[in-house]
Amino acid sequence: MKKVKEDVGADPYSDAMTVALYSLAPRARSRAELHALLLKRNFEGDIAEAVLDSLELQGLLNDLEFAKLWSESRQRQKKMSKRTIASELRTKGVAQDIIDEVTNEIDAEDEYKLAYELAAKKYRSCSHLERDVVYRRITGALARKGFSHSLMNRIMKELEVGHELDENMGD
Secondary structure, eight states: OHHHHHHTTTOHHHHHHHHHHHHHTTSOOOHHHHHHHHHHTTOOHHHHHHHHHHHHHTTSOOHHHHHHHHHHHHHHHHOOOHHHHHHHHHHTTOOHHHHHHHHHTSOHHHHHHHHHHHHHHHHHHHTTSOHHHHHHHHHHHHHHTTOOHHHHHHHHHHHHHHHHHHHHHHO
């Protein structure tokens, strides 16, 4: 039994690789995230770099793929603007050129659709309230997701027109 204990930790590269692979199992991560994790787990910088290089060569670590997956996920599940997605990717240590490439794939019409879906859902839940309260709640929700003021104003005008049509049809 003593020999097993001696073997554990004998090869820091293998230990670092194991930590990195376990970290990649639940979700993709950026190179900077994995590097920070390995340093936090007290692996030396050169060992961490060697492990990350190996993972990249194996195709298990790719910041561009990570950024694309992150962007698609955040748009689909959280209805986030490209500005917010770019900010999150910067926080995760993704290079600016990769961020630009990924966010340029999000066109204005796609972003408008996301914002409109979010606003319409919010409108349905608070349409019975006073007009200024509805406006405040919807614009607040859109602002928290990172959408621009011009987009918020456009959507609010369209929702108000739609609401007026609904009221007139009910008469």
